[in-house]
Amino acid sequence: MTQTHEALRLLRSQSxxxxxxxxxEQRILSGAxxxxxxxxxxxxxxxxxxxxxxxxxxxxxxxEMGLLTVIVNRGFFVREVTRxxxxxxxxxxxxxxRLAGETLAGQISxxxxxxxxxxxADMDLAENENDFENFYALNRExxxxxxxxxENDRLRAxxxxxxxxxxxYRRRSLLQGGGLNVSNHEHKxxxxxxxxxxxxxxxxxxxxxxQAGKKRFLAAAEIE
Amino acid sequence: MTQTHEALRLLRSQSxxxxxxxxxEQRILSGAxxxxxxxxxxxxxxxxxxxxxxxxxxxxxxxEMGLLTVIVNRGFFVREVTRxxxxxxxxxxxxxxRLAGETLAGQISxxxxxxxxxxxADMDLAENENDFENFYALNRExxxxxxxxxENDRLRAxxxxxxxxxxxYRRRSLLQGGGLNVSNHEHKxxxxxxxxxxxxxxxxxxxxxxQAGKKRFLAAAEIE
DNA sequence: TTATTGTAAATTGTCAACAATTTGCAATAT
DNA sequence: ATATTGCAAATTGTTGACAATTTACAATAA
Numbered sequence: 001m002t003q004t005h006e007a008l009r010l011l012r013s014q015s016x017x018x019x020x021x022x023x024x025e026q027r028i029l030s031g032a033x034x035x036x037x038x039x040x041x042x043x044x045x046x047x048x049x050x051x052x053x054x055x056x057x058x059x060x061x062x063x064e065m066g067l068l069t070v071i072v073n074r075g076f077f078v079r080e081v082t083r084x085x086x087x088x089x090x091x092x093x094x095x096x097x098r099l100a101g102e103t104l105a106g107q108i109s110x111x112x113x114x115x116x117x118x119x120x121a122d123m124d125l126a127e128n129e130n131d132f133e134n135f136y137a138l139n140r141e142x143x144x145x146x147x148x149x150x151e152n153d154r155l156r157a158x159x160x161x162x163x164x165x166x167x168x169y170r171r172r173s174l175l176q177g178g179g180l181n182v183s184n185h186e187h188k189x190x191x192x193x194x195x196x197x198x199x200x201x202x203x204x205x206x207x208x209x210x211q212a213g214k215k216r217f218l219a220a221a222e223i224e
Numbered sequence: 225m226t227q228t229h230e231a232l233r234l235l236r237s238q239s240x241x242x243x244x245x246x247x248x249e250q251r252i253l254s255g256a257x258x259x260x261x262x263x264x265x266x267x268x269x270x271x272x273x274x275x276x277x278x279x280x281x282x283x284x285x286x287x288e289m290g291l292l293t294v295i296v297n298r299g300f301f302v303r304e305v306t307r308x309x310x311x312x313x314x315x316x317x318x319x320x321x322r323l324a325g326e327t328l329a330g331q332i333s334x335x336x337x338x339x340x341x342x343x344x345a346d347m348d349l350a351e352n353e354n355d356f357e358n359f360y361a362l363n364r365e366x367x368x369x370x371x372x373x374x375e376n377d378r379l380r381a382x383x384x385x386x387x388x389x390x391x392x393y394r395r396r397s398l399l400q401g402g403g404l405n406v407s408n409h410e411h412k413x414x415x416x417x418x419x420x421x422x423x424x425x426x427x428x429x430x431x432x433x434x435q436a437g438k439k440r441f442l443a444a445a446e447i448e
Numbered sequence: 449t450t451a452t453t454g455t456a457a458a459t460t461g462t463c464a465a466c467a468a469t470t471t472g473c474a475a476t477a478t
Numbered sequence: 479a480t481a482t483t484g485c486a487a488a489t490t491g492t493t494g495a496c497a498a499t500t501t502a503c504a505a506t507a508a
Contacts, residue, residue: 013296014296015294015460015461015462016461016462017284017462038489041489041490042488050462050463051462052463053277053280053461053464054463056277056281056490056491057280058284060281060282060285061284061285061287061288062288063285063288064284064285064286064289065288066381070239070242072237072238072239072469072490072491073468073469073470073490073491074470074489074490075489075490085378088376088378088379091327092320092323092376092378092379095319095320095322095323096316096319098319099315153312154309154312154313154316154386154389155315155316157290158382162378239491239492240492241491241492265460266459274493275492275493275494276460276494277491277492277493278491278492278493280461296460296461296499297459297460297461297499298459298460298499298500299459299460299500
């Protein structure tokens with residue numbers, strides 16, 4: 001009975017809509033619901049054991065997040081991110097990561113530098129062991145931490161959204177798992193720049209890094 | 225009867241939810257609904273002549289846009305943008321406008337330069353006549369055009385959202401009407417930089433311009 | 449006076465049902 | 479064979495109703 005108790009406790013702090021929204025988001029990003037596919041409100045409602053109300057509310061939120069599009073009288077569809085969209089997103093993201101670097105360089109603490117260094121070291125290990133999955137997770141945390149440390153809530157929210165949007169494209173192409181040949185050397189450069197507390201240098205290092213990622217991504221997308 | 229006909233035609237291309245969403249957004253940005261105020265679903269529903277369903281769907285969208293927040297069992301509230309929030313948004317916006325400048329410098333056409341020059345000239349006129357309202361409108365179009373011309377859809381959408389968010393804060397303080405002492409000189413510098421097709425110079429000019437706006441804004445907010 | 453408790457009203461969260469629209473598909477015509 | 483027409487089923491858009499929760503406020507106690 002602890003399960004229903006848990007469920008009830010959850011509903012006092014979260015509405016069904018937000019739980020459903022997270023669930024649908026998960027399914028979209030994992031690829032369980034394909035790009036371009038329609039969200040079947042009835043089907044999803046009965047599968048999740050809720051009515052269509054929360055489903056539709058969740059979908060409205062996901063539309064504003066850029067994960068769904070809506071066509072009147074036809075329904076909600078998983079957004080199809082074009083190559084041009086992905087390029088646009090990469091450019092915006094590189095610009096924002098540059099801001100993160102510029103901001104962070106002037107305020108980063110030794111303990112924060114330590115955290116980043118640890119992540120880079122772990123990535124070295126993962127790289128040597130060809131543990132791509134772990135490398136990917138560490139890489140993602142590395143970027144997340146940099147944004148977190150910059151302490152700009154809007155920046156954090158936007159970066160989070162951009163990464164999700166890229167996933168919407170990425171999962172079609174190989175990417176992530178494949179490692180995309182991310183060089184840990186760039187990460188070391190970034191940490192060095194941050195340690196020097198030079199905003200311009202740190203911003204440039206991060207911008208270069210994302211732009212390099214964009215190039216790798218485009219090269220990989222070319223193949224498919 | 226042409227009115228109901230119009231209304232019906234509209235509903236075939238737009239859902240009630242999106243119409244309601246625009247309406248609520250308008251009320252928030254105009255200040256008709258105060259920051260921190262709760263959205264009364266029943267009240268708004270009967271006032272707009274719709275049921276609570278579309279109202280709630282619209283609110284979910286506005287939450288994701290950052291104009292509303294939601295508290296379980298308490299409802300939707302107009303977001304209260306703090307001074308720190310505003311600073312964060314300005315920093316993000318200056319970074320994105322820099323990207324717009326960098327992008328645009330390499331691809332701007334003579335006709336587009338002409339459009340921007342015309343706007344600057346009109347602003348000169350409005351400035352001389354102390355027509356603050358017109359100056360504000362022209363100033364806004366100037367920035368919108370620059371973003372449009374950069375042809376990055378994500379950038380455009382994000383900038384639009386950031387401007388709305390700033391309005392949420394600014395409308396309390398004086399803002400716009402007060403003119404905030406925006407110097408047209410900075411605009412001329414921006415156009416010159418774009419004409420030189422130098423990405424770095426154009427990006428820097430725009431970043432400086434928004435940062436200057438941030439300073440003016442903070443100084444004005446200090447007074448209140 | 450100030451806190452506390454209890455109850456009624458207001459409000460939100462969710463659901464089920466109905467009307468309007470779209471989709472699927474067979475029957476028909478070209 | 480291809481296009482067109484005409485239903486029937488599926489699906490979306492919207493509504494009204496009901497349960498759960500919060501808010502407002504009067505009655506009571508300290």
